[in-house]
Amino acid sequence: MGKDGEGGGQPHKSHRVRKSGASAKKKSKSKPNSTEGLSKEQQKINNPKAFAFTSSKKAKRLQSRATEKEQKRLHLPTIDRNIGEPAPFVVVVQGPPQVGKSLLIKCLVKHYTKHNLPEVQGPVTIVSGKQRRLQFVECPNDINGMIDCAKFADLALLLIDGSYGFEMETFEFLNILQNHGFPRVMGVLTHLDKFEDVKKLKKTKQRLKHRFWTEIYDGAKLFYLSGLIHGKYTKREVHNLARFISVMKFPPLSWRASHPYILVDRFEDVTPPEKVHMNSKCDRNVTLYGYLRGCNMKKGTKAHIAGVGDYHLSGVTALADPCPLPSVAKKKGLRDKEKLFYAPMSGLGELLYDKDAVYININDHFVQFSKDDGANPEGSEKGKQRDVGVELVKSLQNTKYSVDEKLEKSNISVFGKKPHISEAPEAVGRDGTFNAPEKDLWTQSNYKEEIDLDRGRVRRKAVFENEMDIDNKDFSLVHKSGSGSLLVTGQDSGEDDDSDSGEDDETEKDNEAMLSDSGSSDDKEEDEMGNISKWKESLLERTASRRNINLEQLVYGTAGSKSSGDMKDAGEEESDEEFFKPKGEGKKKSNEGINDNDVDIDDCSKFVSTGSLKDWKNEDLIESIRDRFVTGKWSNAKLRNELSEGTVGDDDEVHGDFEDLETGQKYEGDHADDVGNSNKDDALAAEERKLKKLALRAKFDAQYPFLQLDT
Numbered sequence: 001m002g003k004d005g006e007g008g009g010q011p012h013k014s015h016r017v018r019k020s021g022a023s024a025k026k027k028s029k030s031k032p033n034s035t036e037g038l039s040k041e042q043q044k045i046n047n048p049k050a051f052a053f054t055s056s057k058k059a060k061r062l063q064s065r066a067t068e069k070e071q072k073r074l075h076l077p078t079i080d081r082n083i084g085e086p087a088p089f090v091v092v093v094q095g096p097p098q099v100g101k102s103l104l105i106k107c108l109v110k111h112y113t114k115h116n117l118p119e120v121q122g123p124v125t126i127v128s129g130k131q132r133r134l135q136f137v138e139c140p141n142d143i144n145g146m147i148d149c150a151k152f153a154d155l156a157l158l159l160i161d162g163s164y165g166f167e168m169e170t171f172e173f174l175n176i177l178q179n180h181g182f183p184r185v186m187g188v189l190t191h192l193d194k195f196e197d198v199k200k201l202k203k204t205k206q207r208l209k210h211r212f213w214t215e216i217y218d219g220a221k222l223f224y225l226s227g228l229i230h231g232k233y234t235k236r237e238v239h240n241l242a243r244f245i246s247v248m249k250f251p252p253l254s255w256r257a258s259h260p261y262i263l264v265d266r267f268e269d270v271t272p273p274e275k276v277h278m279n280s281k282c283d284r285n286v287t288l289y290g291y292l293r294g295c296n297m298k299k300g301t302k303a304h305i306a307g308v309g310d311y312h313l314s315g316v317t318a319l320a321d322p323c324p325l326p327s328v329a330k331k332k333g334l335r336d337k338e339k340l341f342y343a344p345m346s347g348l349g350e351l352l353y354d355k356d357a358v359y360i361n362i363n364d365h366f367v368q369f370s371k372d373d374g375a376n377p378e379g380s381e382k383g384k385q386r387d388v389g390v391e392l393v394k395s396l397q398n399t400k401y402s403v404d405e406k407l408e409k410s411n412i413s414v415f416g417k418k419p420h421i422s423e424a425p426e427a428v429g430r431d432g433t434f435n436a437p438e439k440d441l442w443t444q445s446n447y448k449e450e451i452d453l454d455r456g457r458v459r460r461k462a463v464f465e466n467e468m469d470i471d472n473k474d475f476s477l478v479h480k481s482g483s484g485s486l487l488v489t490g491q492d493s494g495e496d497d498d499s500d501s502g503e504d505d506e507t508e509k510d511n512e513a514m515l516s517d518s519g520s521s522d523d524k525e526e527d528e529m530g531n532i533s534k535w536k537e538s539l540l541e542r543t544a545s546r547r548n549i550n551l552e553q554l555v556y557g558t559a560g561s562k563s564s565g566d567m568k569d570a571g572e573e574e575s576d577e578e579f580f581k582p583k584g585e586g587k588k589k590s591n592e593g594i595n596d597n598d599v600d601i602d603d604c605s606k607f608v609s610t611g612s613l614k615d616w617k618n619e620d621l622i623e624s625i626r627d628r629f630v631t632g633k634w635s636n637a638k639l640r641n642e643l644s645e646g647t648v649g650d651d652d653e654v655h656g657d658f659e660d661l662e663t664g665q666k667y668e669g670d671h672a673d674d675v676g677n678s679n680k681d682d683a684l685a686a687e688e689r690k691l692k693k694l695a696l697r698a699k700f701d702a703q704y705p706f707l708q709l710d711t
């Protein structure tokens with residue numbers, strides 16, 4: 001920046017030469033004729049050429065860069081409502097079970113503080129720099145935990161098992177984040193050491209990166225943790241990640257900046273013990289500790305405690321900072337001694353500040369009667385030689401539960417008991433993946449459940465449209481990402497769909513190859529077990545729920561939607577139904593289209609008794625009415641007679657009046673019998689007319705035999 005100082009025209013503050021300390025000594029040792037001790041102005045006078053632009057292009061570039069930097073600095077000022085030091089930034093570490101969340105937090109804490117964190121419980125506050133503190137929180141793997149974490153996260157580290165691919169937990173969390181203003185997000189790929197083939201690893205990294213970018217934004221940071229060394233992530237990678245977090249800027253989210261909120265890192269039940277003793281279900285007084293964020297909290301306001309409800313605050317007190325920033329004025333850097341951390345729920349931190357007390361945490365090995373963790377075999381050997389009294393105290397320390405609790409939990413089993421499925425470790429997933437409500441957050445069909453044989457738990461692998469390849473007996477669905485076409489076949493194709501989906505998508509093949517490592521064996525096992533795919537079930541459920549309720553159908557009972565204005569909808573519904581039916585069945589239905597139930601379909605309000613309807617498939621019945629039409633055999637004498645008598649067929653009678661349009665004669669129904677005799681003459685005349693007409697026709701047929709119609 002020294003060179004472009006000329007362009008700016010502003011005088012720069014001269015460099016202050018160190019007069020004491022290590023750097024001053026170093027300089028005094030250097031060559032006497034060097035220009036290091038001189039100010040920039042002096043240097044320019046001595047050697048002006050060294051500070052001139054060598055090329056106009058470079059000068060232009062530097063100038064534009066300086067202007068850009070200047071412009072960047074001009075942003076809307078954000079109101080800082082913080083009093084004193086800003087609260088630590090919250091880094092939420094989220095990911096599916098067993099992806100390495102705890103391990104990453106431990107490694108980061110170790111990096112920042114040089115302390116080992118035995119377990120991750122609650123928020124862990126650390127000082128990461130001269131002016132920055134961070135609070136690490138492990139996101140639980142249930143929907144409520146995710147919602148809570150999304151509310152306070154300043155940065156979300158999304159851990160993804162690289163060897164397995166994206167799991168539903170990641171997308172569920174992303175969905176929730178979107179509803180809470182979307183804080184900064186960074187992806188971290190773990191378990192990459194499981195790849196043996198470097199090429200495959202490279203491809204998978206690329207594929208996951210692009211998928212990640214699609215979900216968040218192009219260029220979103222994705223970190224790779226290549227593996228473990230002595231059960232920990234490599235120092236270099238943790239260092240890089242820590243560096244990224246340390247320099248990251250966290251623009252305040254507007255809603256949060258204007259609402260006070262606290263991430264509780266410690267709580268204490270301060271109800272008087274005698275009150276609890278009198279009534280164990282009495283209202284409790286609880287003190288909550290944490291950094292206040294957003295803006296100031298008023299004393300009388302109601303506070304919402306996530307997952308608990310709204311409560312009145314009886315008081316708000318400012319306490320001394322349990323993990324203060326190192327005083328910037330005095331110290332140059334952050335020395336190891338000052339690297340502080342505070343994790344009361346994890347049982348760490350040397351000092352605990354209470355409202356009215358300070359607790360000092362003393363390391364176990366300083367205390368004689370501290371509990372032995374059993375890690376040191378020497379200790380246990382020593383115990384054997386211990387005094388009986390000491391031994392008794394030690395044994396008491398090992399008791400986890402009181403006698404009452406033990407009695408409550410104990411049960412007598414007469415017969416051997418098989419462990420219940422939910423008791424089996426991780427058999428149904430830690431978060432109850434089989435019936436987890438979070439399925440609804442992302443479209444249900446976009447994942448398939450697989451059993452992780454290594455750990456015996458159910459994993460929900462996120463499946464993307466171009467990766468969708470369902471081995472299904474009833475239907476197969478392949479979505480081509482390139483053309484955007486949807487191919488739906490109604491029955492088991494019996495062949496691999498790879499050729500369809502993977503032709504133009506190289507990564508798809510890669511995915512298949514990767515799945516073949518872990519997924520295919522699982523699928524096979526699932527088939528062998530005769531287990532109906534949960535995937536299928538959920539699809540059917542979804543289809544059923546998607547069907548609109550037809551009010552008409554509800555009121556009138558029959559499928560009368562054809563007459564309503566929802567004809568189109570009904571058609572869609574039907575097609576939906578057929579979509580999820582085996583091909584044969586769909587056809588069968590269409591063949592049965594004209595059946596008895598369709599009679600009177602226009603008037604669905606009428607109750608149609610199928611018993612009173614005639615079976616129109618019966619040939620005899622069809623024959624019996626054939627001659628009622630003009631195409632009938634009118635020359636048939638029998639028919640003529642019948643007509644003259646006013647009856648057709650053996651048992652059928654003409655009900656109601658009708659007019660023979662050809663002859664112009666009118667026929668009358670039952671009531672005609674009453675007046676029958678009076679009309680007899682008319683009928684005879686008509687009969688004569690008809691015979692005449694037939695004779696004329698016969699004559700015509702004789703004249704033009706080639707035009708003779710087959711009657």
Ligand SMILES: Nc1nc2c(ncn2[C@@H]2O[C@H](COP(=O)(O)OP(=O)(O)OP(=O)(O)O)[C@@H](O)[C@H]2O)c(=O)[nH]1
Nearest residue numbers: 096097098099100101102103190191192193227228
């Ligand atoms: N090989 C390998 N193992 C890993 C990696 N990351 C984590 N692990 C192992 O995975 C296991 C689970 O790690 P945890 O840190 O407990 O995972 P978690 O996400 O906190 O698990 P839960 O709290 O149960 O959800 C540990 O045994 C780790 O050693 C990795 O990159 N490679």
